[in-house]
Amino acid sequence: MSMSGMNMGSMGNMSMGDGVPNLFYLQKMYWAVVGSAIAAGTVVNLYNRLLAFQRLRDSTLTPSKPKSLFFSVCATLTAIIREASYATLPAWSIRGRTFHFAPLGPISIILANLIVVLVFCFYKLDTMDQWKWEDVGYRTGFVAVAQLPLIFLLAGRQNIIGLLVGMSYERLNWYHRWISRTLWLTVTIHMGFWFRNWGRYDYITYQLKNDPLSKRGFAAWCILTFIVLTSAAPVRRLSYEIFVLQHLVTFVGFIVAVWLHCPAEVKVWVWIPIGLLVFDRAARYAWATYANLSIFHRSTTRPRHALWANQASFTPLPGNVTRISINNPGVRWKPGQHVFLTCHSVVPLQSHPFTISSIPEDNKMEFLVRAEKGGTRRFFHYASKHHHVLGSADSTPAKSARTVFIDGPYGRMRPLRQFDSVVLLAGGMGVTFVAPCLRDIVAGWKAESMSGNASPGRASRLTATKRIRFVWVIKSRAQLSWFEEQLQSVLSDVEECQRANPDLVREVELSIYVTCDEKLESQPQVAQGPCSQPQPESTIVNTRQNTAPIKTSETMDEKRTKKDDVSIHSISKVSSTASTPQDGCLPNGGCCCTTAIEDEDSDRITEHNCCCSGHAATTKPVEPEPEKPTAKTAPVKTKPELPLLSGRPQPRTIIRKVLEKAEGESAVVVCGPQGLSDDVRRSVVYLSDERAVHKGTGAQGIYLHVETFGW
Template identity: 65%
Template sequence: MSHSGHMHMGSGAVSHSDLQLMYWAVVGSAVWVATLANALNHILTFQRTRDSNLTPSKPKSLFFRAYATLTAVSREASYATLPPTSIYGHTLHFAPLGPLFIVLANLIVAVVLCFYKLNTEDQWSWEDIGYRTGFITIAQLPLIFLLAGRQNIIGLLAGIDYQRLNWFHRWVARTVWLCATFHMGFWFRSWGRYNYITYQLQTNGFAKRGFAAWCILTFIVVSSARPIRKLGYEFFVIQHLVMFVGFTVAVWLHASAETKVWVWIPIGLLVFDRVGRYAWATYINLSVFHRSGTHTLWANRASFTPLPGNVTRVTIKNPGTKWTPGQHFFITCHTIAPLQSHPFTIASIREDNQLEFLVRAEKGGTRRFFRYASKYDQVLGNSAASDKQTRIVFLDGPYGRLRSPRQFDSIVLIAGGMGATLTVPLLRDIVAQWRSNSHLTITKRIRFVWVIKSRTHLTWFETQLQSVRADVAACQHEYPDISREIELNIHITCDEKLEQPPSDTCQAPTAQSTSFGRHTRSASTDRKPLATEKDAVSIHSESSIELSSLPGDRCCCTKTIEDDQINTLPCTCSGPASQIQSPPAPSDLSLVSGRPAIRPIIRKALEKAEGESAVFVCGPQGLSDDVRRSVVYLSDERAIHKGTGAQGVYLHVENFGW
């Protein structure tokens, strides 16, 4: 690839183009398997929604019983994750074994093709290896771009959302960097025999452009590491796009004529993604395409309401698009946070006829949202937005793919803090189906668990949870002969209204109590001066400030509450009680002080399940890992049920990258 000359191919030798096609044969086979599995899942959903049997989510034929067994076994291997490790006080979490296996398989295939039938110890083969590794490197470029776009062909075929594919995008890019390093290294090794490395870099145009491409790719790989991305996401996105343009140009100039097609393909994929996104964004954001009742050019106006916990509720009435629970939009509001676009999970369902997002104020645009909402909040509890307060927003989406929870017999919904933006809409969607068509619903049991710091955070979804309770009661009254079970539990880990203890009732937080990440840390370990939070103060006064920033007399109870202890007295903790008054809890909700024991919760649901079950979780990384391990353990524990479908467990973990 690095020169216009060609490597001499002996008789019977495999050509470079054949090796490139071999690589894509492997990639295509993997995509085909994922597409087949996605198609079978759609067939299962179609069957279940039309099955009048008492157990529609249980496989009925020999083929689907075998498929259920294969699925259960593969899920155990795929969901399993290595335990987190601590390095210099920082907890390192690992990706599940399934994605890790795919990344490792891609790496092995690429490296094997780089060195197939070549002797790395033979100095006369070093230039041949340099040619070969260059061809294999450039053949991988289309895959990087295929995995990067939001309008994703692989995601559409395989039923995988682009956030998960973006994780593969980063690891494929690292594999490309490794192969490019082999390519450059063996040319340097060959030139080094004659001390030609500096001379070639100064005089050889191919070498100059190739080295420039490698330097840009190295910068891209290093700057894409998660700790660096988190330093400034907006800056990362801009420099990432600029660097990729520079890398693509450098590779195109470096590549020989016969390999330039591998550069044109990524360019075409990038254009396809951008054109598709901009065309769709034009449709959903221009009022001319919708009966919005407004006479303005732009279709979507949002109101901003401050909530306790430094959270802003963003509401867009009559949006010009549809969505399903679990999806998200990218939101841009240039009048508040110019030139910034952030993804937020949709906290409402389509029956609401409005888009709602809960946005925690961190820094940058999200903090500006909260400042703006606090400025225009006139009266405590006032949620009515004036025309002056609403602002034009631009939407990009919806994005996100997950199997509908309506197709499972039993559902477990687990959320930590803001993770309820995923689980509450899923809960409401199932209950809405119960109300509209109870006789044909598949789901029979729902367990909803929400872990929050303070009772004040209940206001985020208080109305929705009360509505769920009312709908379930109406459904039970209207269809008394149909069994529908629902259990809603709210676990509060830090609360200003926890009871005073009998001296030894509640243990101090230990290292184990941090497994849920920042949502369960002691207030004293995460304390900040109140003065530093002045930008986050709204009309809600103290209730709007994160508990982590409050004085240390607020207590945190991280004792693990077993399922059979739900109705016992809550855990208490030491320290004087606060004078801040929390809002009352929604009626009929179970409030418990302490962390939930995840494994018993899932086990209880599986023991009652009569068909395939599902677990949806969204929250801190520690909570997600705990759920993964529990699902794997319980699935393996119930190996005798594999094939019946009764203990099949689908797991969806919502996060933006590992």
């Protein structure tokens, strides 16, 4: 083996038989296939950018509708591809655990890569011929090492492939993991055929003990196996910090072992990944230097001669959530993007990805961070111990702001302002992604109304969107306080836009569902969660019209926090009447909070007393005392009411109603638990097929963006 291993480089140009391509040629062919796929994605990305530009320049009343044969043909092909790529298999439940599957689109790309790799590994080689086993070993080794650059291209945050195809690095990271598993399979085949060849002479143990090349190759396989196992989702989510640290360490060990195992002729495939890693790190550090050093930015809120540009305040919120606010940050961002946040004074030597929950018009970068474990829990403990009690008149932090460092922003999706109608669905903390998208479109409407660009016939516009449907599913009513003011502001801004331009369609419909279902998985027709015991505090969701601000009570998560010597009180503590076992329960003993709401309009005229989601106290509407108008005082302006419902939303019904009014391509954006995302994905596929989108019926296309959170 030693001699054959030393001659591995020369094997690249040697013929293995009539018509059998040499090893270097197969490596080039693999990258010809990969390059073609990236080029196709780049063309699609450029077309989408052209489409967005064309829609915002369209002066007609239906800018998001195809108006030429070319765009109609493209829309038809897009609709057909979307239906196939968005489809997903139903989730499997095994022993209380639910397993979800990726959509068919990404799966088909991974399977295509796997097929290409296996074809190149065995093309014109007889695996049954024992004299060809050594050739298979060489072939698979060359194909395996050629995959390394692709894996590293998909792993970087400053991602070249993502820039070309218009995808964010976290989406490409899914491909990174699965192509790494394909690499592991290729390397295992490579090692297996060498073992098979040595096994004929009982030579495996001798080779591993005495041949340095075999030792290094086996070490590389062991390290790669460890990386693949520890990258599995259940292991990866145990501790994000530990995963990142061990991933970097094992990566270095793997690259060193591969470099020592490969001959000089193929070491270029190892140097390319190293160069990509250096580029990613250099680009990130250069951008981080610009974003965090104060010499590049001016600020009136930062102390003079301060070295660092970003100072953050920490505020505790109901539900063990921390609001982190950075005034006048050093970077700009778009709705739906995220940054990696570091605060060494609170959580040293850790960096966590957080979605930006504000929009640039706020002039501050805000994050809502749920305290899970590790660094996020330390953020909440710090905010709780160094902040005034919630509900007090003084809401300013009791301690000065802390220096933070940001890496980003990251994240890409198609701009939502180009679509005729937009459906936004969020579950729990997923609202941090969806709410900025809502506010950004409304901000565009408001800017158009103020500048006069909203008039028909203008050469350009800020947004082509006419209708927005916003749905937020929360487990308890206390969570509403996270975005209550922002959502009320949205409704007020839309009313102003409608008064300023009554001839233009500007519609926003909001629904907030309160449910005791945490994961939003598919439920049976009859809810199985009985209300067997009285609850000390019940959530009564009043959907009738009132003008009183919604108040929240202490959450169960906050009660558990007291065990850690952290006392957090809600904005308003009010007494509640203990619910009886019948409150909020269906006649058969089920829970009304998990009941699917088929018709929101009919449900809004009733009250639901839900004892299952009793994390917030019952609040009675308190009408403000009318203030007598005088010559110096204006009448009090009440805030719009946010419509609340108790139960589970039906995404298919919600999306269908929006599509029936759409006069152009629509967008559906969802961020939340996997159960909600799968339900929305299946609903979009079903409705696209039901309405025969762009197949002669006149129905318009549906763009779907599913944002996942968590590692």
